[in-house]
Amino acid sequence: MVKEFKIPDATIERVALYLRPLEGLMERNIRVVSSEKLADMCNVNPAQVRKDLSFFGEFGVRGVGYEVNDLLREIKRILASDREWRLGIVGLDDMGMALVQHKDFQQRGYRFIAAFDSDSRKIGKSLPNGLVIQPLSMIKQAAKELRIEIGVITTDAVEAQRVADLFFEAGIMAVLNFSPVHLRKPECCLVENVDFTLNLDHLAYELNRIG
């Protein structure tokens, strides 16, 4: 496929944010949306929406808005979310269980195809989606056979680096990390951290200001 020029990370993050409202509009058969409306749905300003979308080509009709269907298709194509991605997860406590059952993941094409845990009591058990929990020693083989593309880590901080290293050694280039630790990684690999306490910190800061 033709490689796109590099779009700024902040733009990519905001554009991903536009997907869900656009899907909502599609479901309600609304065909055109203004930058003002879309901005309002995403809590950003309209000028920002127009600037972000300008990276993706000419969709807007001045004074009218954007064709929802076209815009959605193009955003999905650019974000590569128009295809299925194959996920492996390590750590099947509550957080892991919540993730493998998360409807959004499936709807967006993120499919868990392998599950691992270091707890021997969990190994061999079946998840609601039919996956059987495997030991960590199976990561390398499973990664190859099942072509796992993204590794998800929900272990505690102590175990997370070891799991990340196993993923990287198995040729998995991207990791979504829910554990509260900064992961070392090879230059070529990608790590995204999820940390809910940052969201709480933000709320606390704002509450403190207005309080």
Place this chain on the structure above:
Amino acid sequence: MVKEFKIPDATIERVALYLRPLEGLMERNIRVVSSEKLADMCNVNPAQVRKDLSFFGEFGVRGVGYEVNDLLREIKRILASDREWRLGIVGLDDMGMALVQHKDFQQRGYRFIAAFDSDSRKIGKSLPNGLVIQPLSMIKQAAKELRIEIGVITTDAVEAQRVADLFFEAGIMAVLNFSPVHLRKPECCLVENVDFTLNLDHLAYELNRIG
């Protein structure tokens, strides 16, 4: 307390990101950190670190670095994370259970003091932290008696707006929303959305570029 001037949101978000590495340094008795080292630990650039921290007063000693202890204390004060915050949660499926047991929340002073669910089979059951799950009809009374400050929503999309409205009516000004829906809110209230699929979108985009 003296009100701080308004610091940009992006700065606040990044500064919150610096907390965890600084706490890690404290635990290892490392007293001084350079902007380069801190930047590396947080995946931002050193100039950004220096600019962000300049909002918080004069901590840096040119050519030496920052006093970890002083910096940590001041960041916590500004973020208002040097105090305890009182959380109520609605939705005690896997995600809710993962959150109430999340060690990070407790360590950072975010304490769940009330739990609610609309599922009558869950009401009256005890959580590992000793909380008893209450019906949604109790939100208003509990919010007042227990002085809930932040509401956490882990319900499905259909129920989320109703729960948010209950929170707002009960005088809870801030909501952390894990449900996949854009919540309507009064002007004065705050909503932070957590959406893991955005992190996956970002990984997928980058994988697609390098792949």
